Amino acid sequence: DIQMTQSPSSLSASVGDRVTITCRASQGIRNDLGWYQQKPGKAPKRLIYAAFSLQSGVPSRFSGSGSGTEFTLTISSLQPEDFATYFCLQYNSYPRTFGQGTKVEIK
Amino acid sequence: QVQLMQSGAEVKKPGASVKVSCKASGYTFSNYYVNWVRQAPGQGLEWMGMVKPTGLTDYAQNFQGRVTMTTDTSTSTVYMELSTLRSEDTAMYYCARDGWLDYWGQGTLVIVSS
Numbered sequence: 001d002i003q004m005t006q007s008p009s010s011l012s013a014s015v016g017d018r019v020t021i022t023c024r025a026s027q028g029i030r031n032d033l034g035w036y037q038q039k040p041g042k043a044p045k046r047l048i049y050a051a052f053s054l055q056s057g058v059p060s061r062f063s064g065s066g067s068g069t070e071f072t073l074t075i076s077s078l079q080p081e082d083f084a085t086y087f088c089l090q091y092n093s094y095p096r097t098f099g100q101g102t103k104v105e106i107k
Numbered sequence: 108q109v110q111l112m113q114s115g116a117e118v119k120k121p122g123a124s125v126k127v128s129c130k131a132s133g134y135t136f137s138n139y140y141v142n143w144v145r146q147a148p149g150q151g152l153e154w155m156g157m158v159k160p161t162g163l164t165d166y167a168q169n170f171q172g173r174v175t176m177t178t179d180t181s182t183s184t185v186y187m188e189l190s191t192l193r194s195e196d197t198a199m200y201y202c203a204r205d206g207w208l209d210y211w212g213q214g215t216l217v218i219v220s221s
Contacts, residue, residue: 034207043201043211044152055209087152091207095167096142096154 002026002090006099012107019075021086021102028068029092035064035073039084109133111202111212118218124190127215129202136183139205143187147198158185192219
């Protein structure tokens with residue numbers, strides 16, 4: 001199984017801050033990676049697919065980068081509605097595996 | 108628009124089984140398969156398996172022998188049945204479309220308690 005190591009597990013940030021979250025795959029997954037946002041009691045919502053493609057309707061302050069084993073989600077200017085948990089998913093092979101999640105909290 | 112509508116919350120006793128449904132709409136059901144993912148309270152996400160519209164399945168090793176995923180193409184509905192429930196199976200269960208899990212259902216809470 002491919003292990004996805006996500007960091008940090010949590011972070012505190014202020015509105016307007018630039019935030020970066022990283023996922024590392026235990027083996028190369030090309031760019032078969034998605035990023036999701038999850039708010040309490042809600043289903044995950046996909047933000048990014050194919051490592052850097054923005055899901056339709058998602059604000060452009062979200063961006064993804066990386067390929068192979070190292071991936072990054074960046075929020076260029078954190079907004080109040082962005083406080084949530086974020087996680088990555090690799091879909092290069094089965095079983096699908098997820099990062100452990102990053103909780104973004106208000107500083 | 109693509110929607111996956113799941114059945115309501117369930118409370119089960121240890122040793123029982125639960126069957127959760129996921130009704131798809133807004134897309135051609137026969138063109139996409141459906142995954143099941145669960146999330147225990149305060150925990151991360153765990154992929155359980157997937158079922159193709161043809162009925163072909165692929166289950167995660169952790170659930171082999173305990174999970175059954177089926178489809179009903181006449182109603183565009185996918186089912187996930189988990190047997191021999193234990194307290195550790197208390198979780199939110201989600202269905203999600205296709206290999207890259209682009210759309211998700213709203214989740215079904217399953218509580219296992221005596």
